[in-house]
Amino acid sequence: MTALANVRRRTGVDAAIAELRALLGDRLSTAAAVRESHGRDESYHAPKAPDAVAFPDSTEEVAAVVKICARHGAPMIPFGTGTSLEGHVAALEGGVSIDMGRMNRVPRVSVPDLDCTVEAGVTRKQLNAHIRDSGLFFPVDPGADASLGGMAATRASGTNAVRYGTMRENVLGLTVVLADGRIVKTGGRARKSAAGYDLTRLFVGSEGTLGVITEVTLKLHGIPEAMTAAVCAFPSIEAAVAAVILIIQSGIPVARIELLDATMMDAVNRYSKLSYPVQPTLFFEFHGTERGAVEQAEMVGAIASDHGGGDFRWAARPEDRTKLWQARHDAYYAALALRPGAKGWPTDVCVPISALAECIAETVADLRASKLLAPIVGHVGDGNFHLSFVIDPDDADELEAAKALNERMVTRALALGGTCTGEHGIGYGKLDFLAAEHGAAVAVMRQVKQALDPDNLMNPGKVLRV
DSSP, X not given: OOHHHHHHHHHHHHHHHHHHHHHHGGGEEOOHHHHHHTSOOSSSSOOOOOSEEEOOOSHHHHHHHHHHHHHHTOOEEEESSSOXXXXXXXXXXXXXXXXXXXXXXXXXXXXXTTEEEEXXXXXXXXXXXXXXXXXXXXXXXXXXXXXXXXXXXXXXXXXXXXXXXXXXXXXXXXEEEETTSOEEEEEOSSSOOOSSOOHHHHHTTOTTSXXXXXXXXEEOEEOOSEEEEEEEEOSOHHHHHHHHHHHHHTTOOOSEEEEEOHHHHHHHHHHHTOOOOSSOEEEEEEEESHHHHHHHHHHHHHHHHHTTOOOOEEEOSHHHHHHHHXXXXXXHHHHHHTSTTOEEEEEEEEOOGGGHHHHHHHHHHHHHHHTOOOOEEEEGGGTEEEEEEEEOTTOHHHHHHHHHHHHHHHHHHHHTTOBSOSSSOOTTTSHHHXXXXXXXXXXXXXXXXXXXXXXXXXXXXXXXXX
């Protein structure tokens, strides 16, 4: 951006802030602490605070905010809970962060149709608490208590995706405010439709670069009659992954299969005060009828045993399952605790299940050669795994080594028919990898961006270079 363009944008931002203050009153903040908290996420990427933070409480108010910003050329960055991992909420060009936290109502739940509509600021835990007595639940679980609007925007998934799918499969429709302030509704409540372009899937995963998601219509699922979890240690990562591949290929409907390497198991034991073997380990969860869950566990147990797995350690009581999965969700913070004062750089790839063993084995070999501390954890039931580099951000050599290893891992995943990110998204951290993965299709994505946001005001600098 030229110096003159910078001056013009700065002038426009100041004018937008003045007009937004008249609209929102004390629901527009320019306080330094508020701005700084809205310019960073959970990643290692450099934060960048917005010039102001708006707190709308309805779709119509979001539209009014967007129209003001569009009129003055002020960038807009939608904000959910700030738990993303690729720099999604950093205000790279300044502007206004639109915080959806006040939009936390659940206007509709249909038990017979197994669906609901929520405002974008509702978090997954809030929704499940709201519908618990109905016998339904929402299964997409990225670990953090993220907002459902943010989960739709980043195409989130998590531990349950192997059975229940990702946000892509569980979003039926959206309400979106476009870059010019128009309000559009996509999709609907029907479970299938052949009517026109699938705009819902266009906005799911768009990371706030095409519009602001204000409402989400979601599929719900019945709470299973039985839910049991188990932990099983293996002699090697290769053995654990081989067991996973056979479990999936056998069609056993396991709800969750999570892999933790020995380093991560050590970290989790210390952080969550557990006592599991410090070996590569699989966490399982089985959903179904009482008999069905037992049958699943028996089949998985036989496969695990054939690959050197130890005895299952069960967590059948709800409180034990909660403790187990909370420990899994806290794995990132457990990894950071291995090296106090260091910073985390989480990254992920996803490959076809048949290529998982090769991709992990070669990544482990890279890690051993590098001497970097980077525990492995993954939703291996769908071919997705993560590295959590624990590094000294002031050590240029460490940063360069982590960057090189990450690039090798992504290149390897792409060569195996996979993707540069299974669930973290692109943000501004993986811009270059998107082009490597999609080639000429990136130009088509850019045309879509320019058609819907010709002035590049919606979360500029993310997903695509414009």
